[in-house]
Amino acid sequence: MTDSLSLLAPAKLNLFLHITGRRPDGYHNLQTLFQILDWGDTLTFTPNHSGEITLSGSTFDIAPENNLIHRSAALLQEGDLGVDVHVSKRIPQGGGLGGGSSNAATTLLALNQLWAREQSIEQLQQLGASLGADVPVFVAGHTAWAEGVGDILEAVQLPQSWYVVVAPDCHVSTAEIFSHQQLTRDTSPITIAAFFEGHSRNDCQDLVRNLYPEVDNALKILEKIGSARLTGTGACVFARFAEEAEAREALGRLPTGLNAFMATGVNRSPTFEGLVNN
Incomplete structure (x- = not known):
């Protein structure tokens, strides 16, 4: 074998x-x-x-x-x-x-x-x-x-991108978010072209940041260095950069002790x- x-x-x-x-x-x-x-x-x-x-x-x-x-x-x-x-x-x-x-x-x-x-x-x-x-x-x-x-x-096929990801010290329950009464469930479908034009969001983000202060804090920190967004139902948040050097510089500006990493999109x-x- x-x-x-x-x-x-x-x-x-x-x-x-x-x-x-x-x-x-x-x-x-x-x-x-x-x-x-x-x-x-x-x-x-x-x-x-x-x-x-x-x-x-x-x-x-x-x-x-x-x-x-x-x-x-x-x-x-x-x-x-x-x-x-x-x-x-x-x-x-x-x-x-x-x-x-x-x-x-x-x-x-x-x-x-x-x-x-x-x-x-x-x-x-x-x-x-x-x-x-x-x-x-x-x-x-x-x-x-x-x-x-x-x-x-x-x-x-996406253009080369680098991401700074922050992992808050909390566990978000996907089941809790998708069953929550305040979750937005009626967003109109978009096209791929519309996404590339910037017409998108995460429908879970506002709800999750209201329920989890750790996520809200991570978004506020990351929003200071880039356009921050929740991934999935969280808890992690990320910012995209078109250049590796920009991502590394942004990662270095985050507060010491914050659980964060940089990764390349493939x-x-x-x-x-x-x-x-x-």
């Missing part, structure tokens, strides 16, 4: 998020633009024939039935196939950066190769959709315009580079 495989499970940003309606099944229709980053968690997969799925590292003692890495592996497991997954975590939980979804997608992609399961990307996306709405975009592995519940994806997921090179 193939030796260990280490892959970057990248974070994402929602460059905007419009909620265009509520469906009869309780889910929301939305529009968003997923920007994949060159920064994230590192997952190391060591396959074996134990018939067991074991996790080590930064697993936060999450029960297997709730752990997206374990659940993803179980979807592809058959016979005596086993794996140990070591997790080196950087993406904060409840931050709106897609950490759990990215981990799930990376697990599907890695084990499809290591276990020779020979599933197509489309088949892996279908499996991923059963785990979470954001998993398919990470399986597809490209920056994408998304509609529906996030499942209708169109690949987009149109193709670095996960796939790791798969091709192994």
Whole structure:
């Protein structure tokens, strides 16, 4: 069986998020633009024939039935196939950066190769959709315009950008935000062209900053150095820069002790580079 495989499970940003309606099944229709980053968690997969799925590292003692890495592996497991997954975590939980979804997608992609399961990307996306709405975009592995519940994806080529991301010390519940009575749910759909013309926002931002003072404070700090926006339902906020030097300078101006980092936006997921090179 193939030796260990280490892959970057990248974070994402929602460059905007419009909620265009509520469906009869309780889910929301939305529009968003997923920007994949060159920064994230590192997952190391060591396959074996134990018939067991074991996790080590930064697993936060999450029960297997709730752990997206374990659940993803179980979807592809058959016979005596086993794996140990070591997790080196950087993406904060409840931050709106897609950490759990990215981990799930990376697990599907890695084990499809290591276990020779020979599933197509489309088949892996279908499996991923059963785990979470954001998993398919990470399986597809490209920056994408998304509609529906996030499942209708169109690949987009974005200009080179650098992002300064601030991670407030709080965990925002996506379920709480999407069920809140004050959430805006009737934004008119826009086109990709309208987004590039600057006609977009995050419909969750005002509500989240009202409910979470830590997010409000992070936005106020970041607004002093750039155009700040919430990603997803938060808690993380970001500012975009067209030049790397500008982003580095902005990062250096943030208060000492603030949990922040700089990342490059990429149109193709670095996960796939790791798969091709192994």
